[in-house]
Amino acid sequence: MNSIESELKKIIKGKVHSEKEFKKFYSVDASSYQIIPEIIVIPENEDDIIHTIKIANKFKTNVTVRGAGTGLVGSALNNGIILDMKNFDSIKVRKDYAVVQTGVVKGKLDSKLEINKKFFPPNPSVGSFCSIGGMIGNNSSGSRSLKYGSMIDNVLEITIIDGKGKKIILPKNEKTSRIIKNKIKIDQRKIPKVSKNSSGYRIDKIITTKDSHKIIVGSEGTLGIVISAKLKIKNIPKKRILFVVEYGLVKNAISDCISINNTNPSAIEFVDKKTLQQINQKFEKDTKCLLFVEYDEKISQNEKEFKARITGKIVKKLTKKQDIIKWWKYRDSSLFYSLKSIKSVNRMPHVIEDAAVPIERLSDFFKMQEKINKKFKTKSVIYGHIGNGNLHVRLIGSRKNLTLVKNIAKHYFEEIIKMNGTITAEHGDGLARSEFIKKQYGKTNYQTFVEIKKIFDPNNILNPGKIISKKSTVINNFEKLF
Numbered sequence: 001m002n003s004i005e006s007e008l009k010k011i012i013k014g015k016v017h018s019e020k021e022f023k024k025f026y027s028v029d030a031s032s033y034q035i036i037p038e039i040i041v042i043p044e045n046e047d048d049i050i051h052t053i054k055i056a057n058k059f060k061t062n063v064t065v066r067g068a069g070t071g072l073v074g075s076a077l078n079n080g081i082i083l084d085m086k087n088f089d090s091i092k093v094r095k096d097y098a099v100v101q102t103g104v105v106k107g108k109l110d111s112k113l114e115i116n117k118k119f120f121p122p123n124p125s126v127g128s129f130c131s132i133g134g135m136i137g138n139n140s141s142g143s144r145s146l147k148y149g150s151m152i153d154n155v156l157e158i159t160i161i162d163g164k165g166k167k168i169i170l171p172k173n174e175k176t177s178r179i180i181k182n183k184i185k186i187d188q189r190k191i192p193k194v195s196k197n198s199s200g201y202r203i204d205k206i207i208t209t210k211d212s213h214k215i216i217v218g219s220e221g222t223l224g225i226v227i228s229a230k231l232k233i234k235n236i237p238k239k240r241i242l243f244v245v246e247y248g249l250v251k252n253a254i255s256d257c258i259s260i261n262n263t264n265p266s267a268i269e270f271v272d273k274k275t276l277q278q279i280n281q282k283f284e285k286d287t288k289c290l291l292f293v294e295y296d297e298k299i300s301q302n303e304k305e306f307k308a309r310i311t312g313k314i315v316k317k318l319t320k321k322q323d324i325i326k327w328w329k330y331r332d333s334s335l336f337y338s339l340k341s342i343k344s345v346n347r348m349p350h351v352i353e354d355a356a357v358p359i360e361r362l363s364d365f366f367k368m369q370e371k372i373n374k375k376f377k378t379k380s381v382i383y384g385h386i387g388n389g390n391l392h393v394r395l396i397g398s399r400k401n402l403t404l405v406k407n408i409a410k411h412y413f414e415e416i417i418k419m420n421g422t423i424t425a426e427h428g429d430g431l432a433r434s435e436f437i438k439k440q441y442g443k444t445n446y447q448t449f450v451e452i453k454k455i456f457d458p459n460n461i462l463n464p465g466k467i468i469s470k471k472s473t474v475i476n477n478f479e480k481l482f
């Protein structure tokens with residue numbers, strides 16, 4: 001046992017592990033990366049977290065907080081202490097908000113809210129498995145974020161332990177929020193012009209000191225360990241209607257998406273030909289893609305408006321709860337379907353997988369993807385949250401050719417940035433994208449990010465190498481699968 005471990009074991013009420021099987025388990029998440037940690041701490045209470053951070057400062061090691069480990073870009077992986085938040089699992093439901101500890105998995109929150117006829121809007125397709133802490137860490141969203149926003153729009157208050165082991169409640173903590181307000185200098189020209197963004201620190205969302213907690217959302221555990229959060233909750237809509245529409249041309253789906261975007265749909269989602277072939281339903285032979293369009297209010301009025309605007313063929317009009325759930329499952333299984341349709345040797349690691357562009361640039365996005373496939377001899381599967389201009393791309397090519405992965409990433413992110421898009425709209429920067437943040441935001445904004453990191457974590461103890469990054473990590477640390 002080394003001295004960090006024995007010091008932790010002396011003071012921590014929860015569990016401390018360094019056994020090989022624990023290290024192996026916590027060395028991976030749902031990304032293609034792998035980093036073996038030194039020690040795993042499963043804190044029992046706030047004091048355990050404070051002690052862990054203080055010991056990490058003393059021994060100059062790092063602390064990376066982990067939720068359910070479903071992240072797709074390696075943001076919860078690091079080589080120091082991993083802090084597993086699973087014991088932080090309390091939920092208090094009030095009239096229009098819930099106070100939730102961050103180890104709570106989304107499915108548990110959903111069930112508790114449903115009893116109260118409420119729901120929490122951000123709904124990543126990974127469904128019930130991810131934790132509230134991870135969703136805050138990545139600024140997660142999902143299909144209904146089109147109407148209700150991402151995590152950043154649905155969190156009212158956040159309690160953290162910072163990099164010095166100090167407890168801070170934002171936005172109540174005036175000192176920190178004042179510092180943030182004064183430090184934030186924004187080069188607006190370099191802020192992505194999109195409705196969803198999980199890249200960098202969201203300085204663009206800090207309008208007054210009342211917004212200071214938003215700096216934590218999307219910060220990937222680099223500014224503080226989030227203990228609990230006050231979340232906005234909504235009444236479950238009395239009715240929903242879901243249309244599935246098929247198209248012979250992708251460009252018609254894009255123009256319909258733009259046209260119906262201002263009719264206040266709760267979701268507009270896209271799946272391409274390769275994905276729809278996995279759905280247990282017969283479509284026309286020449287169908288190239290589907291749109292899933294949902295409304296959750298003024299149903300008959302919206303149906304009329306929708307039908308007047310749409311040019312594709314409606315293949316399903318669903319109003320029964322069970323049918324709607326069944327069809328959303330088809331859409332939510334797109335990642336699984338896409339992986340199923342690609343041989344494992346041809347599954348390129350997830351790197352360029354969740355960019356977003358302004359919706360007026362969607363045609364350019366698809367053209368760019370075609371050019372990439374031609375230039376780099378790849379194929380792609382595309383699906384996702386088209387109403388937000390946010391599309392997931394799974395590349396089909398040689399899994400082993402890592403130089404190719406890096407070249408594609410560089411080219412792709414440059415093109416996305418040129419379109420005023422974001423390199424990541426929901427899964428975060430992690431190991432895959434942190435090195436591209438400077439390019440995304442420019443020097444002034446990046447320097448502001450560095451200053452913000454210093455406010456919360458002056459010794460760079462918390463998840464170092466993510467967001468503020470000096471190293472190239474995009475093709476390092478891939479899982480030893482090959």
Ligand SMILES: Cc1cc2nc3c(=O)[nH]c(=O)nc-3n(C[C@H](O)[C@H](O)[C@H](O)COP(=O)(O)OP(=O)(O)OC[C@H]3O[C@@H](n4cnc5c(N)ncnc54)[C@H](O)[C@@H]3O)c2cc1C
Pocket residue numbers: 029030064065066067068069070071072075076085102103123124125126127129130131132133134135136137138139140141142143219220221222224225226227335426427463
């Ligand atoms: C099949 C699949 C489908 C998905 N679909 C979507 C989708 O539709 N929309 C979408 O937005 N996302 C989607 N995701 C990604 C999803 O957002 C993340 O997987 C999820 O939010 C991560 O939660 P987690 O608990 O697993 O976090 P982890 O993977 O454990 O951690 C993620 C990040 O959050 C940080 N973190 C965790 N807990 C805390 C805490 N208490 N305090 C501070 N930071 C913390 C970690 O350090 C890390 O940086 C999908 C993922 C999968 C696997």
